[in-house]
Amino acid sequence: MLNALLKHASTSVVQTAAFSCLLFGLFGFFNYLFLEPSARINSASLSLSAAALFIGAALYGQQAHRYWLTRLAGMGLIATGLYALNANDLQLPLFLPSCCFLLAAVYIATGATQTHRIVWKTVGSIFILISLVSFGIIWLGLPTYPQIQNPIAFSAATIVGLITGLGMLFYCFNQTPPQRSKLSITCLVFALSASISIWFAQSNADINEIRSRGEVNLTQSADVIGQRLQSQFSALTRLYRRWSELPASSVEQIINIDTEDYTRDFSLIQWMGVYDEEQNLLFSPITISQIDDDIINQPSIKKWRAENVHTESRVISAYSLKQGSPRLILSYPITNPSIVSDQLIVVLDIKDLMRIDRIPYLDIFNSYVELSEEYLLPISSDSFDVISLSDLNSMHAYKVSASSTVLGQPIKLHAVIADPAVFWQAARVNQTILIAGILLAFLLLESIESNRKLTEQQGQLIQMANFDSVTQLMRRDVLERHINQWLLEHPDDAHILFIDLDGFKPINDSLGLHTGNELLKHVATRLLEASPSSAQLSRFSSDEFILFLPQSSKEASSQVAEHLLTALQKKFEIDYIDLYLTASIGIASRELQVSSAEAFIQNADVAMTKAKELGGNAFAFFTQAMGLKYQSDLTLRNQLQVAIEKRQLEVHYQPFVDLKTEKIIGVEALARWRDNEGNWVPPDVFIPLAEHTGQIMPLSALILEKAISDIAQYITHPNFVLSINLSPKQLQSGHLISQVTELAQKYKVPFGRLQFELTETMIVDDAKSAFKQLAELRTLGCKIAIDDFGTGYSSLSYLNDLPADIIKIDRSFTRRVLTDSASHPVTEAVISMALGMNKSITVEGIESAEEASYFIKRHCQAAQGFYYYRPMPLEQLIEIVEQPTT
Structure with a gap:
């Protein structure tokens, strides 16, 4: 706390000391050269004025890191000390010369190291101590009191010594060059000039009165x-x-x-x-x-x-x-x-x-x-x-x-x-005036700087509250206020463009936040340059932007979208790296009677999703149909969340059988869900929705635990296999292994009875992480099955390295084996390679005895399909499994 206060005040202390000495020296020279001297005594001697001037220059140079100025001032102090040694115009032999030579040595050898700071702090403390002793001489009449023949100049020298010591000491608490406004420096100089001029005027008046x-x-x-x-x-x-x-x-x-x-x-x-x-x-x-x-x-x-x-x-x-x-x-x-x-x-x-x-x-x-x-x-x-x-x-x-x-x-x-004591009372009064003036100047500087910093902080807060810190564009909430105000005041048509950058996340993840932020700045610049002057641009989120086009037509908004897409397609050069981006743009119109900025932006967001579905680097207009689908998805999402939280999701099981014996050897766990009206929601509807909204993680965790619990409790055959589908986000979460281990131990299910299915696309998207986690699951004893094989990115090297035990032939192959002879070579090649690498093959989608016979002849081991069993609830599965013929 103390260090923070010292650091905060140190800049003002050093600046006040520097300008006090500079101005005192200048006023002293003016007084000596241009005003008629009062006999042989002066309120400030020539040597004291010169010393103060050089000390002020040294303090200023040191604080501004202009060390050449500090060293030059040190040389000036040597000359001043030699002059004072001969002139003795302060009537204190060796006092002023000694101080000048000591400071000159410190200033000439100055620098920015820790050693230099220690020297500055030590010498500054010495000067403060000397000045305090001098104050004692002036105010308490210590033994050297009668020997001082120029009390007024001595009192001034005491103040110069004190502020010199304070300036050198406080410099060590904060060596950062000051950032001061012209107003604060002007006020400081004005206040110090007033105080010093009053001191000189009063001192000269006292001397002239005695004269x-x-x-x-x-x-x-x-x-x-x-x-x-x-x-x-x-x-x-x-x-x-x-x-x-x-x-x-x-x-x-x-x-x-x-x-x-x-x-x-x-x-x-x-x-x-x-x-x-x-x-x-x-x-x-x-x-x-x-x-x-x-x-x-x-x-x-x-x-x-x-x-x-x-x-x-x-x-x-x-x-x-x-x-x-x-x-x-x-x-x-x-x-x-x-x-x-x-x-x-x-x-x-x-x-x-x-x-x-x-x-x-x-x-x-x-x-x-x-x-x-x-x-x-x-x-x-x-x-x-x-x-x-x-x-x-x-x-x-x-x-x-x-x-x-x-x-x-x-x-x-x-x-x-006869006795210099006649000057002492005047010296004390004038010294008090000068000290008070310097203190007031310091407080004025601190006050102005505090107000300036407060104003800057307020400006920064306003900037932070209204503008994005990376792109300097309007914040989302600020633009929403503007849009709401515009909607209230204008009946005209307007459009919002919701801009989402395609491919930004991989760049940000691979090259880092700095490159990502620089890229966003360049994107913001291009968007502004490609937008009409009346448009308002805001950063909506990480890689999303909103462009508001007031009083615009559908054709105008289309042209703006095309200009934006064209601008973003051009090469970006960030840190000597060439980067390329595209964007998906959704456009919403006020014609659809939006009542708020939030609804307006939401419509554009929905249209942007449609542009994404078109493959990106495109734009799409929001339609009523999109709105209805969005509302439907939103309702479905909310209901799904309630179902997850209340554990209302069900698990159905579709058995897979040994192709030769047609006996059930395991089941695939499938998520099933009824909506609020009791109607079944198709999995190909709510599973993609859950993937998109992030609800797939709690949904998957729920299905995983429920399936393991069911099999552990009701089906105890040691070789009966439970196959569970994995989602991409489960692999990405990093918690899959611990989750499986915990549930298997909780329900006492051997790892060998667990089989996990995932598509080859999931593996290819993040092969390194996927291979690692799948290898760990196999180490535990679990089986790995590649679902929908042949529909993704299969290759010979990929198939060889695949951390899998089972290959599931996709139903698209199964359907064509009896009707499309051209598919036979591909199907048979996949089967041959899998068998050659000791992979077990499960065929999906068997719906007839002929299809089953085809794959039996080609030595496939297992099959799954409506020909054998449809997905069924647990109760029905138990009945089938318990039949003697099963």
Whole structure:
């Protein structure tokens, strides 16, 4: 049961997996190539998209038995693995390359053997296990959770891995190439495209939303830094301008006061000092720290001070960056006329400048100000580790960059995700959407395919209910419905042709059902081609057909019958064998007032029987006389069946005598039957009827048992012989030997008292089987007599091989021996040969002493005929046998 379900679902699972991967790869390429990437992170990496595309192609190729496509996809996976190994665009080193190389090995070495299926099943199970672990990472936060920097792409890779494993595993349950309708494939592609496009759109929207947050973060940072610097610079500008206008008597005092106040009020200012033109420190209100002193007195800074004594200038100390105490140094000229040109140097703490308070919504980024590609200053960082742009790119999968202007100078800022966990919720939601979409696509495919199969099965049932499976012609019952409907609606004349193939059974039996069915197909084709377009043709039974001709005349139906006979006489070539057929056709007309299709067809069937009697390859019209005979035969058949079932048949016995002594030596059992009115029905009427209807078997069994029972009970002479006629069907049944053995043992009759008669025609019709069974009867001790000898197919070789003890000369010879001297040579030759081969001769039909004398002179042993005894009932036989003179 489970295997059946797996086999049923496997085709849809593999197809869904194949198209899911193909479409995911295509959408991934489109997303990567034609949509503006969101910084450096993508909802599906280029390597993942390529891998999915090749996996889908491999699954499709394997299921369709296009192994070249599977192997080609395997080569593509090798290239994808090498690319992923260098690009690491999924931010999981070795994960994607390893999967690509493993699948590539399986796909390139693929095939259709049991070993290949085991490999596919094993690798598919591995991918399912890996995917389940990955689901645990995504939904349960397993240990590797923080290391995954692109959760959205990782969640997609998990789904691709899962459907890859399922596709490979379920392929092993059913390797039959699928037969899918265009509708089901179209709906599958549409449903998967919708689901995958929704996933990409939502994932891109989530990435763009985070990108927008990063841009807001950078803009806010640039604004805050700019405002702080602007405020600082404006204050310092006012300060040195005021100093430039002070009287000489108060310059030093005011400078000292102002520097103390500014240093105290502005937290960014670490130190302030005034230098002369020779770069000698004139005065400073606060003690400089060692680090700031080192920074100020760096040769590069001293050179910068000297070069900018008379100008406003700013510089960031490279030395301070390396020391982890970044400083921005400002230079302002003091141009007071009462003093020599001096220079104000201000040292600002960049770390304080970069310390910005943000709302939690934006506090998911690490932001940097780019001084150069080698120096990126962190914003709001406690450690304040300066980093290069290349290092930043290699460490973070997601980066947002923005350009801004601070104090009229262009600056560049970068923001990176501080913790990829910001993507995880979006990844989970989007993964659920994608899984649900793929499942719905699978269910849609299964639903469409189930409906298609149901429709096909319904169509097949309709086909089976209405059309013959071999010839594809209308079934008999369907044509009968059409005929009945036509009879109700039309008063016009119509004809039915009942077509029976002559000689089909031997062909079917000898060459087999396949050849027989092929021959029937060709026959049906010829009948259709030879029939009018308005005709309706049906297969009635094994080798019988019905042709209905509506609104037709007797002449038209005759012409159609002739065309059909001509068409069927032509050679049939079946499997390089030349075959020939003829047909017997019975034609019935509506003019005889038929009321139903059944009666109409029955009339044509009766006429066909008449055509058979004419020798076949002919047609005959149904007449009233045929109908009367048919009804008579039908009535007789029914009465005969009742007589058999109620054991009303009688056995009469005709003795045969020793020709010399005229003493009775045995009897021939003859079936006799009275009809319902008590009249004797002639044997030559009801015996052929029973042969034709199949009633001969129970009739023969009844006569056989009754005759053996009678002789066993009433006539106990040890040499008294009971002769019983056999029918052809008894020989064909295969049960004759067991039946005779059982009755002889039941009634304790010696086999030597039993004699069985059959005609030579019966033997010739099935010589091999007949000779075998007759030989077995002789082995038991029974005698075999050939009845009506000389009227069939006698030949010297046949007579020599005949498994018989007794030859019965037919009465047709007996009647002519006294009146036709020309018959003497033939009769005497038969007698001579039989005696020469030690066959006993019984002469039938003796009706005079002269006839008896003729055969006595020729040494015949026994005789039978009205001259001696007529057939008689058992009671009369007993009386005759018991007479002393008998």
